[in-house]
Amino acid sequence: MDIAGKKIAILATHGFEQSELLVPLRRLKEVGAQVEIVSPEEGKLRGWNHDDWGEKVDVDVRLSEAEPEQYEALVLPGGQINPDLLRINPDAVKFVRAFYDANKPIAAICHAPWLLIEAGLVRGLRATSYPSVKTDMINAGADWVDEPVVEDNAIITSRKPADLDAFCTKLTEELSRGIHVQRQRPQAAAGREAGLH
DSSP states (O other), X not given: XXXXXXXXXXXXXXXXXXXXXXXXHHHHHHTTOEEEEEESSOSEEEEEETTEEEEEEEOOEEGGGOOXXXXXXXXXXXXXXXHHHHTTOHHHHHHHHHHHHTTOOEEEETTTHHHHHHTTOOTTOEEOOOGGGHHHHHHTTOEEOOOSEEEETTEEEEOSGGGHHHHXXXXXXXXXXXXXXXXXXXXXXXXXXXXXX
């Protein structure tokens, strides 16, 4: 798959599930992509590894300085802490939404679909997530399924770290295809922007 040189953003903050950031980071670099960790923080982020704090990773670009148009796709690692902090950050939600509006692939795993919900992107979307996020997804209008990886409208979702192989494979497939969808604005997002929600 020819994705050499393509630039990918991983949006994260403290408490990201360690494997859900490090495995996509490594896999994407192995196939020649340029990957940057984007965060509201600066310096280093500390991951969460199963039941305790884990490794630290360097932030490449502050969220306030990141330009979505410079990237080909967005990866959203999970963990409970990381997406919960990001979904209450308006700039992070706006960043996610910008990739959707530009018809670029978005890949979210575990609890990260919380960010998709906050950005108003799941109504009518066939998707999955960590089991504890299932009700949130359904309430936001998603067609939730219990599968290792789901792709709909160039939005890729997976359930947990055990799904990372399928998640990364599907992401590289989408990247090799390039921009190939013309998304329609979800009703939820359109309504929110119009001040109806």
